[in-house]
Amino acid sequence: MNRGAMRPQFASAPSGVTMVSRHIEAGVHRLSRAPYHRIMVHKSAATRSYCNQVGRYFVRLAGDIDLVPAGEEGGFEAETPFDTIEIVLQPALMERVAAELGGKALVARLDTRHLLRDQRIEHLARALQSDLDTGAPSGPLFADSIGAALAVRLLGLDEPDIDRTSRDGTGRLSDTQLKRVLEYIEAALHEPLSIQRLSRVAGASSSHLRTWFKVAMGVTLHRYVLRRRVERARVLLQQGDLSTSEVAELTGFAHQSHLAHWMRREIGQTPRDLRRAQLPR
Incomplete structure (x- = not known):
């Protein structure tokens, strides 16, 4: 060892x-x-x-x-x-x-x-x-x-007072906290991401993170993660080097159908649509 x-x-x-x-x-x-x-x-x-x-x-x-x-x-x-x-x-x-x-x-x-x-x-x-x-x-x-x-x-x-406010004491995510959460999400899109895990990264309670993240980003934490996963999947699919199942695994989706469902909801296209668009005309 x-x-x-x-x-x-x-x-x-x-x-x-x-x-x-x-x-x-x-x-x-x-x-x-x-x-x-x-x-x-x-x-x-x-x-x-x-x-x-x-x-x-x-x-x-x-x-x-x-x-x-x-x-x-x-x-x-x-x-x-x-x-x-x-x-x-x-x-x-x-x-x-x-x-x-x-x-x-x-x-x-x-x-x-x-x-x-x-x-x-x-x-x-x-x-x-x-x-x-x-x-x-x-x-x-x-x-x-x-x-x-x-x-x-x-x-x-x-003690309950550890995360009543953000690091700058304003009752919101500080720029540093938000940057850490966003960077962490980007580095771990392929992994299961729980609110408990992200709250540790932010240094805030789960309830505060949910509220403060939506205020900062205009979207819920769950939806933001899904959108980043869909965007990463879109890029990988367009590169054409990986199968759809491989892309789903690398972007944190449970399976191909799960990936297709959220791609359709977020960008109006499925993996098959993107593959077809790449074919020479």
């Missing part, structure tokens, strides 16, 4: 938090069970990988966060090399913070998370990275305060 080349760049902080920068090669990787909590912050451009836990492909973008609680394991297959920051939080730190919160948050609530978007976690990770990259001049107190802040945020991930 290819474990991947890993290049540590940052030293450990003498506290309950540690950070290391890793370079992961393409291939199959296994995350063994560990006695500590791991936060991975993706640093590279769009990277496609297959997650063994959920049996599905994901496209990770810079800033995407994966959380693996202590005692949990995982695995993935990366199609291309990528860089990531790994932050380690010791259970003792998490337990201390949970106790200080008066029992309102429990470490036991931590779940494995993928494609998490959280501005506060990103900000704290950048602050810790900057300090450790320059030799940790701020000392252990700074690292410990960052670790405690990360623990508070992780313990509050399921």
Whole structure:
């Protein structure tokens, strides 16, 4: 099994938090069970990988966060090399913070998370990275305060106020959120796209994403995805290199009839119509 080349760049902080920068090669990787909590912050451009836990492909973008609680394991297959920051939080730190919160948050609530978007976690990770990259001049107190802040945020991930507003606080999708959702849809048209999956990409609740997306694009999220799939199918059919069944599979349709149904509704033509139009007269 290819474990991947890993290049540590940052030293450990003498506290309950540690950070290391890793370079992961393409291939199959296994995350063994560990006695500590791991936060991975993706640093590279769009990277496609297959997650063994959920049996599905994901496209990770810079800033995407994966959380693996202590005692949990995982695995993935990366199609291309990528860089990531790994932050380690010791259970003792998490337990201390949970106790200080008066029992309102429990470490036991931590779940494995993928494609998490959280501005506060990103900000704290950048602050810790900057300090450790320059030799940790701020000392252990700074690292410990960052670790405690990360623990508070992780313990509050399921609080209802996390996505009441968009990232810019206006009650709509920010330009960055909308761009991420649109880019993600384009990269994953051939895969099943659920509202839960896209809401994680946007960093918003499912209900908010549905409402805010329609306001931003003038069409429902479901209809937008269908239109993009139909347009991708139209281009592939006109190129003439693939069969209709292959085009249906590559554009996320269940079968040829499903593709034909939506093409007829969206552009008034079926795959057969497009094929006929390509024939020499």
